[in-house]
Amino acid sequence: MDFDFIDYLTGQNIMFVVLSAIVLGCGLMSVLSTKILRAATYLFFTLFGIAGLYLLMNYEFLAAVQLSVYAGAVVVLLIFAIFLVKNLGHETEKVSCSKKGIAALASVLGIVMTLVIVFNEGIVPAVVGPTAPQVDMQLIGDTLLGSGKHQYLLIFEASSVLLLACIIGAIVVATKSKEEK
Amino acid sequence: MNLPIEAYLVVSTLLFFIGVFGFIARKNLIGILMSVELILNAVNINFVVFNRFLYPNELEGMIYSLFVIVVAAAESAVAIAIIINVYRKLKNISVESIESLRN
Amino acid sequence: MDTVKLLAPIVLALPFLMFFVLGLLGNKMKPNVAGILGTCGLSIVAIVSYFIAISYFWGFGRVGEEYSQEILFNLDWLKMSETLPGLTIKIGFLLDPISAMMLVVISTVSLMVHIYSMGYMHGEEGFQRYYAVLSLFTFAMMGLVIATNIFQMYIFWELVGVSSFLLISFYFIKPSAVAAAKKAFIVTRFADMFFLIGILILSYYTETFQFLDLTAVSGDHATLVHDRMCGEEFFGFLPAISTAMFLIFLGGAGKSAMFPFHIWLPDAMEGPTPASALIHAATMVVAGVFLVARMFPVYFFEAADVLTLIGYIGAFTSLFAAVIACVQTDIKRVLAFSTISQIAYMFVALGVSGYTSEHEACLGYTSSMWHLFTHAMFKACLFMGAGCIIHAVHSNEMSAMGNLAKKHMTITHITFLVSCLAIAGIPPFSGFFSKDEILVAAANKDTVLYVCQAFVAGLTAFYMFRLYFRIFWWNENESYKHHAPHEAPKNMTVPLIVLSIFTCFMWIEKFFPFFPDKITADRKTLDLEFDSVIAGASVLVALVGIGLAYWLYKEKNDKPDAIASKVKCLYISASHRFYIDEIYLFVTRNIIFGGICKAIAWFDRHVIDGFMDMLGWTARESASGIRDVQSGNLQKYALGYILGVIIIAFFVFCSL
Numbered sequence: 001m002d003f004d005f006i007d008y009l010t011g012q013n014i015m016f017v018v019l020s021a022i023v024l025g026c027g028l029m030s031v032l033s034t035k036i037l038r039a040a041t042y043l044f045f046t047l048f049g050i051a052g053l054y055l056l057m058n059y060e061f062l063a064a065v066q067l068s069v070y071a072g073a074v075v076v077l078l079i080f081a082i083f084l085v086k087n088l089g090h091e092t093e094k095v096s097c098s099k100k101g102i103a104a105l106a107s108v109l110g111i112v113m114t115l116v117i118v119f120n121e122g123i124v125p126a127v128v129g130p131t132a133p134q135v136d137m138q139l140i141g142d143t144l145l146g147s148g149k150h151q152y153l154l155i156f157e158a159s160s161v162l163l164l165a166c167i168i169g170a171i172v173v174a175t176k177s178k179e180e181k
Numbered sequence: 182m183n184l185p186i187e188a189y190l191v192v193s194t195l196l197f198f199i200g201v202f203g204f205i206a207r208k209n210l211i212g213i214l215m216s217v218e219l220i221l222n223a224v225n226i227n228f229v230v231f232n233r234f235l236y237p238n239e240l241e242g243m244i245y246s247l248f249v250i251v252v253a254a255a256e257s258a259v260a261i262a263i264i265i266n267v268y269r270k271l272k273n274i275s276v277e278s279i280e281s282l283r284n
Numbered sequence: 285m286d287t288v289k290l291l292a293p294i295v296l297a298l299p300f301l302m303f304f305v306l307g308l309l310g311n312k313m314k315p316n317v318a319g320i321l322g323t324c325g326l327s328i329v330a331i332v333s334y335f336i337a338i339s340y341f342w343g344f345g346r347v348g349e350e351y352s353q354e355i356l357f358n359l360d361w362l363k364m365s366e367t368l369p370g371l372t373i374k375i376g377f378l379l380d381p382i383s384a385m386m387l388v389v390i391s392t393v394s395l396m397v398h399i400y401s402m403g404y405m406h407g408e409e410g411f412q413r414y415y416a417v418l419s420l421f422t423f424a425m426m427g428l429v430i431a432t433n434i435f436q437m438y439i440f441w442e443l444v445g446v447s448s449f450l451l452i453s454f455y456f457i458k459p460s461a462v463a464a465a466k467k468a469f470i471v472t473r474f475a476d477m478f479f480l481i482g483i484l485i486l487s488y489y490t491e492t493f494q495f496l497d498l499t500a501v502s503g504d505h506a507t508l509v510h511d512r513m514c515g516e517e518f519f520g521f522l523p524a525i526s527t528a529m530f531l532i533f534l535g536g537a538g539k540s541a542m543f544p545f546h547i548w549l550p551d552a553m554e555g556p557t558p559a560s561a562l563i564h565a566a567t568m569v570v571a572g573v574f575l576v577a578r579m580f581p582v583y584f585f586e587a588a589d590v591l592t593l594i595g596y597i598g599a600f601t602s603l604f605a606a607v608i609a610c611v612q613t614d615i616k617r618v619l620a621f622s623t624i625s626q627i628a629y630m631f632v633a634l635g636v637s638g639y640t641s642e643h644e645a646c647l648g649y650t651s652s653m654w655h656l657f658t659h660a661m662f663k664a665c666l667f668m669g670a671g672c673i674i675h676a677v678h679s680n681e682m683s684a685m686g687n688l689a690k691k692h693m694t695i696t697h698i699t700f701l702v703s704c705l706a707i708a709g710i711p712p713f714s715g716f717f718s719k720d721e722i723l724v725a726a727a728n729k730d731t732v733l734y735v736c737q738a739f740v741a742g743l744t745a746f747y748m749f750r751l752y753f754r755i756f757w758w759n760e761n762e763s764y765k766h767h768a769p770h771e772a773p774k775n776m777t778v779p780l781i782v783l784s785i786f787t788c789f790m791w792i793e794k795f796f797p798f799f800p801d802k803i804t805a806d807r808k809t810l811d812l813e814f815d816s817v818i819a820g821a822s823v824l825v826a827l828v829g830i831g832l833a834y835w836l837y838k839e840k841n842d843k844p845d846a847i848a849s850k851v852k853c854l855y856i857s858a859s860h861r862f863y864i865d866e867i868y869l870f871v872t873r874n875i876i877f878g879g880i881c882k883a884i885a886w887f888d889r890h891v892i893d894g895f896m897d898m899l900g901w902t903a904r905e906s907a908s909g910i911r912d913v914q915s916g917n918l919q920k921y922a923l924g925y926i927l928g929v930i931i932i933a934f935f936v937f938c939s940l
Contacts, residue, residue, distance in 0.1 A: 013184050020192045027196050027219055031203030036211055043215050046196075050222050053192075057233045062243055066225075069250050074218065074257050081211055081261045085268050095208050099919075103205035106926050107198040113930050114194045117937055118187055135240065143240050144247075152244055159251045166255035170262035176269070201926055205919050213918075276918055 023049035034092040036082055044075045058134040189230040197223035210264045210274045221253045285344045292356040292377045294332045298325050299423035303416050310412030322415035323398040330391035337384040351807040354379040358432050370492025376432035381803045382653055386429035389660045390567050394422045396779035397562040400668050403776035404558050421447035425567050433493035434483050444568045445472050451559040452552050464551035471548040475538020482531030489513040499581045506585045529587035536572025540627045543601040547865050553616040561667030565623050566660035573630040580805045584639045595635020599736045602628035606743040611859040614680045615670050618751050626659050633722040636729035640806045645729035649805040651721030658714035662703040665783035669700040676769035686758035695777040699784040704752045706787045708745035709826045714790040720819050741822055745829030753837035
């Protein structure tokens, strides 16, 4: 198979490379950064990049959810937490080199293992490119709220209960107990 | 010419293990939580990619990503509540200082 | 027959019920109530036993010239095997001449002891407990003699051992009583171990426990045992039958206090005297004789060598015990050694006996059982008489007695004299007939045994009359000035009278219907001429013994001491019971405990414990080595998890 670089030089693929670079670069920075506030910012960009990847694959709804829930809510929550913990925003985190080394070793091993599997397993080749027509909102709504085959009402309801439980749990855990007052 | 599915999988693999690295190497609890978010996102990318490339007419992967996002949001809310509580008790959120389950 | 079948369970059930009632509720009752309750229960058992025995001997039991073996009931108790029906432990009732006779012996003596104990044990602490254990003993002894299979016998065998233990240790605050009880239990248990091994060997080959199968005889063989075990070898070099039968005999030797297991019986006199009369004179100690008699066809046809050995062990023991009895000063110990000697007599009779009337010395079996019967009566009477004397002078020692014939103990005196005459073998008392038949049997078979037993008969007469003269004549004891001896109460003298009536008239068949014929081991009746030569000789020997005792002990004098100092060596060693106890102590303390056990203990402590310690040490050290893994540190767990996943994925991938 002769490899022609030019063939791949489409806008789609360029966009993919750029987004991937953002995701991976910011992700890496987010883990390596010694200041927690910066790490949170990098995380924000990573999540942003991932939303971009979703868009690239024509999943507009998912990209919107990613942006609003992750970038909008979770990261904000994290930043609030950082501010609530005294001085954390200004502290630098010192991690011993051996710990970093072990973690890096495990990660590299894992990456090698996974990639070998990915490239060897002969995953069924893609039947279509990443740009299939975008998914109809109507369909998503039906799928989430229907109770037939390939429809997920039950899980939807379960996750709503889960969220309720989380709200209550978060309140209970975070409230100061009476003795502390 | 489109990029093959492996290209996407490489991105998600790298992201996943960046998250793993962070989980193991980070010292503070919020950092660890952020690494968990990275790991979850890497998984999400896989779900979506498989859905899009292998079964473009189905919605399973996307729906599961949605639920993962929901669960992740819930999880981080509770986790942050716990972290704040820990901080109140110990004035510290370093993972090494939390060992009361050990004994 | 039907009535007998209906009544038969009472013999077992009632004593057992009494044991439970008296044992559980006894402390809530007044002592007298408990005593009367126990005695009433036993009276019913005695009446039923008499009824069974009489209707057996004079009714359904006798078929022509032969007595039948009847199984009155037989309940499955424990199945050992689905495929081999013989290996079922049953609780049943086998009625044949010897078990019918034993029913009479046990119920009579037990009833007498119950009545006697009301007086003797009056006011003792634990009176109700005493009666409960007596009932337990009666239950166990009944179960032993009516056993339909050897395992039932073994079970009740152990139960009589337990009740013996409980009665010896009745005064459990006395260290000597506790030691005696332990000694009795350990020695008999040690022997019972052999019994059990014997049972196992026997039933391994024959695949049955049932007496009727084991002792079935056709022609010149004990059929089943011959078929299954003839030519078999145990451990590759011991003949299986002889080994099994010898081991079973050793069990009997332990209970019946044969040499070398005799050491427990004299010490067992620490128990209450009536209990000694019941257990250690009349009933339990003859269990060994009964066992050999029960298995007699097997011994006679298949293990004749063992039977001969039994005869010689019996002869040696009877001589040995008689010599010791001559020099003991504790009256109960004299009686104990006399018991050993007389039981050994029974073993001699079995040892020389033949099976059918065609065999020589076929009288041995009959005379053994007959002597068992008469001995039970007169020895129980002697023990109870000794109990009355002890009651009167508050001591077991001869030195505290003397001249009691003039102290208004008339009934005790006369009954004691009658029993002494009986045991010495003076006609017309029962002991004469039974002992004479044993001597006839021995003379027919083996002259050595006859001479030995005749000499023992003389010794018996001598030591019994030594006892008699020392207690009732000799001279006035000074301690009587402070405390005059008096006759025992009625409930103690009545049993004495009853038992001496038995002793006097037991030989008159019409008057006393419990042992109507001379019955050989094949349960056929036997007509035998009275051998006047041997009878005359034995009476003569007995008279010599009595005369010697009269000469030495009629009045206080120095002759006994003078003779004792002349044969000082013999005298001292005999009064120390020939140091057998010391030898046992030496063997157990120095050789077993000091030598073997010490080595085993060292091995246990250093090798086995060392091995265990090493295991523990290894576990501890490796645990402290790896405990840091369980650090509680989340990130270390995550690292381990990731590495684990990678390793598993690696292997899975490699295997694809």
